[in-house]
Amino acid sequence: MSNKTALVTGASEGIGAEFVKILASLGYDLILVARSEDKLNQLADRTRNEFEVNSSVIVADLSKENAAQDLFQTIEANGSQVDFLVNNAGLLQNGFFTKLSLEKQEAIISVNIMALTSLTHLFANQMALQGSGHILNVASLAGWMAIPNQNVYAASKAYAVSFSQALSNEMVAANSGVQVTALCPGYTATKMMDNPEQGATLRIPSSMMMSAKDVAEIGIKACFAGKDIVVPGLANKFTTIIIRLFSKSLVTRIFGSFYRKNMD
Numbered sequence: 001m002s003n004k005t006a007l008v009t010g011a012s013e014g015i016g017a018e019f020v021k022i023l024a025s026l027g028y029d030l031i032l033v034a035r036s037e038d039k040l041n042q043l044a045d046r047t048r049n050e051f052e053v054n055s056s057v058i059v060a061d062l063s064k065e066n067a068a069q070d071l072f073q074t075i076e077a078n079g080s081q082v083d084f085l086v087n088n089a090g091l092l093q094n095g096f097f098t099k100l101s102l103e104k105q106e107a108i109i110s111v112n113i114m115a116l117t118s119l120t121h122l123f124a125n126q127m128a129l130q131g132s133g134h135i136l137n138v139a140s141l142a143g144w145m146a147i148p149n150q151n152v153y154a155a156s157k158a159y160a161v162s163f164s165q166a167l168s169n170e171m172v173a174a175n176s177g178v179q180v181t182a183l184c185p186g187y188t189a190t191k192m193m194d195n196p197e198q199g200a201t202l203r204i205p206s207s208m209m210m211s212a213k214d215v216a217e218i219g220i221k222a223c224f225a226g227k228d229i230v231v232p233g234l235a236n237k238f239t240t241i242i243i244r245l246f247s248k249s250l251v252t253r254i255f256g257s258f259y260r261k262n263m264d
């Protein structure tokens, strides 16, 4: 019997690379998607050698128009059926909205919202036809609040949370066999916490960050457990409780002040 297949976007590093290793360890064949071909090939080689699964690489820039549709068609043309989709690719910009590049803010919307929605639609349909499948959408704790100086990013993640949670309910109610889960990590130790291409740098102590491996493990476990949403880590869970105790305006003021003080 052939293995099931998992597709991970943003697989070249960070949390995405951890999803790849976990799914390979569970016996999934892998389709790795991102822009950095060398990094994807290295990881694909590693999963083939370490876990003896089939790993293929598709280089794609998900900020481009029709990137999701092209990706779906390439996978269909290869005769592959995706059983586990991880919409992990994500972009961030830190700083004062009007001073940041409009092009980069639009790319956040293209990747974090448009590509995630299109890939979910295309693969959820295919999974529903076969009566089973898992979709893990990587949102963020940032999606639980408005965050000044990260406003487009936080809004894109609010979309991912709301969209995924609602779709999860629809899929269950329709007895589709398709599980959709929103993963909401807090600060996680990846390049995203220190990337010069993301506008300003946010100074967050490493003690406040979870490891990418722990975050990915919690996400996959929650998706298999049939959860619609999961917030990894006690500190992050505690944050979701605290922010619900205060008005949105007050939470926005607190985060605005924190981010302005901690951005270079």
Ligand SMILES: NC(=O)c1ccc[n+]([C@@H]2O[C@H](COP(=O)([O-])OP(=O)(O)OC[C@H]3O[C@@H](n4cnc5c(N)ncnc54)[C@H](OP(=O)(O)O)[C@@H]3O)[C@@H](O)[C@H]2O)c1
Pocket (backbone or CB within 6 Å): 009, 010, 011, 012, 013, 014, 015, 016, 033, 034, 035, 036, 037, 060, 061, 062, 063, 088, 089, 090, 091, 111, 138, 139, 140, 141, 142, 184, 185, 186, 187, 188, 189, 190, 191, 192, 193, 195, 212
């Ligand atoms: N790190 C955190 O603190 C944190 C917290 C909450 C949520 N998240 C979310 O977790 C997810 C993974 O982030 P990470 O922390 O692992 O960040 P990361 O280390 O910066 O990795 C981002 C991944 O997305 C890919 N990517 C970026 N733009 C892309 C594009 N246009 N087309 C295709 N792939 C693209 C990157 O690959 P290439 O550059 O090779 O294309 C990379 O593999 C994101 O959705 C992020 O928003 C992260």
